[in-house]
Amino acid sequence: MVRSRKKESERKISIEDVAKRANVSITTVSRVINNISTVSKKNRTKVEEAVVFLKYKPNVSAQRLARGTNNAVGLVIPGYPGIFHSFYAVELIRGVGHACETTQMDLVFHISNGIRPLNTNNVDGLVFADIIENRKQVEQAVALGVPCVIINNEAKDLEVNYIAVDNQKGGEIAADYLTSFGHKRIATITGNLATQAGSHRYEGFKNYLDKKKISLPKEYVYQGDYSRRSARFAAEQFLELKEPPTAIFAASDDMALEAIAVILERGLKVPGDISVIGFDDNPSCLYGPVALTTIKQPLFQMASDAVKVLHEIISGKHKRMTRNVLTPELIVRESCAAPKN
Numbered sequence: 506m507v508r509s510r511k512k513e514s515e516r517k518i519s520i521e522d523v524a525k526r527a528n529v530s531i532t533t534v535s536r537v538i539n540n541i542s543t544v545s546k547k548n549r550t551k552v553e554e555a556v557v558f559l560k561y562k563p564n565v566s567a568q569r570l571a572r573g574t575n576n577a578v579g580l581v582i583p584g585y586p587g588i589f590h591s592f593y594a595v596e597l598i599r600g601v602g603h604a605c606e607t608t609q610m611d612l613v614f615h616i617s618n619g620i621r622p623l624n625t626n627n628v629d630g631l632v633f634a635d636i637i638e639n640r641k642q643v644e645q646a647v648a649l650g651v652p653c654v655i656i657n658n659e660a661k662d663l664e665v666n667y668i669a670v671d672n673q674k675g676g677e678i679a680a681d682y683l684t685s686f687g688h689k690r691i692a693t694i695t696g697n698l699a700t701q702a703g704s705h706r707y708e709g710f711k712n713y714l715d716k717k718k719i720s721l722p723k724e725y726v727y728q729g730d731y732s733r734r735s736a737r738f739a740a741e742q743f744l745e746l747k748e749p750p751t752a753i754f755a756a757s758d759d760m761a762l763e764a765i766a767v768i769l770e771r772g773l774k775v776p777g778d779i780s781v782i783g784f785d786d787n788p789s790c791l792y793g794p795v796a797l798t799t800i801k802q803p804l805f806q807m808a809s810d811a812v813k814v815l816h817e818i819i820s821g822k823h824k825r826m827t828r829n830v831l832t833p834e835l836i837v838r839e840s841c842a843a844p845k846n
Contacts, residue, residue: 518561527555577611578815579628583637584616592758592787593731593804597634597656600808608816617642625651630815632808636660637700652818654811657804658701659830666818666827668810670802672702675833676709678800679754679782682835684717686843688780692725692750694739694760703731706756706784725750729760736760740767751779751844758783758790758799765795765840776842786836796838803831 520538524531529548536544537552544552555561580601582594589595598614605612613628619639623646625631630652633643646653647665655667683691693710696703707726714721724746727739736755740763743750755761761783765775775781775795783790786801810829817823 518559520561522559523552523555523561526559527551576609577613577628578605578812579613579615579623579625579631580634581615581617581623581631581639581642582634583639584618592785592789594634596804597808600805601632601812603805604809604812604816608812610812610816625649629819630654632656632811632815633658634808635700635702652815654814654827656807656811657802659828661828664826666811666814668807668814668827668829668831670807670831670833672705672802672833673709673712675784675800675802676706676711676754677713678833678835679706679784680710680713680717682798682837682841683752683754683780683782684714684719686752686780686841688752688844689719690725690748690750690844691719691721691752691754692727692739692743693721694727694729694736694753694755694764696756696760697730698728703756710754729756731757731760733759733763736763737767740764744768744771744773749779752841753779753781755781755783758785758787758797761797761799761840762789762793765793765797769794776840778845780841780844782841784833786834790836790838795840798838798841799836801834801836803833807831 520531520534524534527534529552533544533548534552537549580598582597602612615623617623617639619637619642623642625646631646633653633655635657636643636655643653643655643663643665647663653665655665657669658667659669660667691714693707695707698704698707711721727742729735729739736759743753744767753764755764761781765781768775768779773779781797783797783799784802786799790797790799814823814827
């Protein structure tokens with residue numbers, strides 16, 4: 506007899522048990538658990554008391570199946586070495602995570618090589634962190650009717666929501682600031698020009714110099730890849746030139762900080778001998794030997810806003826396609842000044 510009581514106490518409590526104790530239908534219990542407003546206050550109270558008394562734990566998967574949703578969003582980030590040491594990736598994850606917490610949604614994280622098809626069965630929507638060699642994944646998701654938001658890429662040729670930063674404007678701001686000091690020998694370490702961010706920042710920078718009739722010779726352009734390694738090679742080449750640049754625009758703060766390190770290693774001063782400006786507004790800019798002037802892009806805001814848009818789409822509140830382009834901001838610190846000559 507003792508054994509049977511033990512088995513009874515260990516038996517998993519079901520929704521039927523809750524309905525029986527509350528003296529209501531299983532449908533009513535389901536509606537209360539899923540927070541549907543069509544249940545009377547009296548019945549809702551009875552169900553809630555039964556749930557507490559029986560210590561009933563709803564099956565989350567079954568709840569989602571019943572609602573036809575997963576209550577989850579997927580964040581797709583193209584994989585690359587050092588991703589979890591990247592300010593860019595960390596800020597996006599932080600922004601998406603914060604918004605998921607606010608909207609009470611779960612986060613499914615995908616690091617993608619762009620080749621393997623995405624499993625969209627376990628999410629209600631997708632946030633793509635840029636489009637880098639994974640355009641087919643975006644196209645497939647859109648074709649399947651999965652709500653999508655792309656961040657940091659103006660995907661104008663796709664029927665998809667996007668929230669981006671005006672990278673071309675950012676390049677223009679950097680060029681304008683350096684020329685305002687009187688710099689004419691200005692070099693640049695670009696980002697990966699296969700990415701929209703890298704190409705647009707370079708285009709904005711170059712176009713502004715063209716307008717000011719300031720030449721940009723090929724030896725003043727180094728095609729980097731956002732890494733410190735590429736920035737070191739670039740800075741070393743610039744300093745070996747017969748006429749080294751008096752200013753450098755690096756398309757990321759990591760590259761700008763490495764360029765400063767190389768300049769200081771050569772016994773030169775920043776900004777006394779060479780001015781340097783970056784792009785991102787990484788907090789590490791504040792703690793180096795020289796506080797870095799930079800172009801701030803609102804990564805956290807882009808990521809957070811993307812989740813909010815998806816939440817509105819999933820809940821049926823979003824009616825129009827979102828295509829927002831945010832303006833970058835100049836953050837002035839200590840790394841830029843007028844040239845010596």
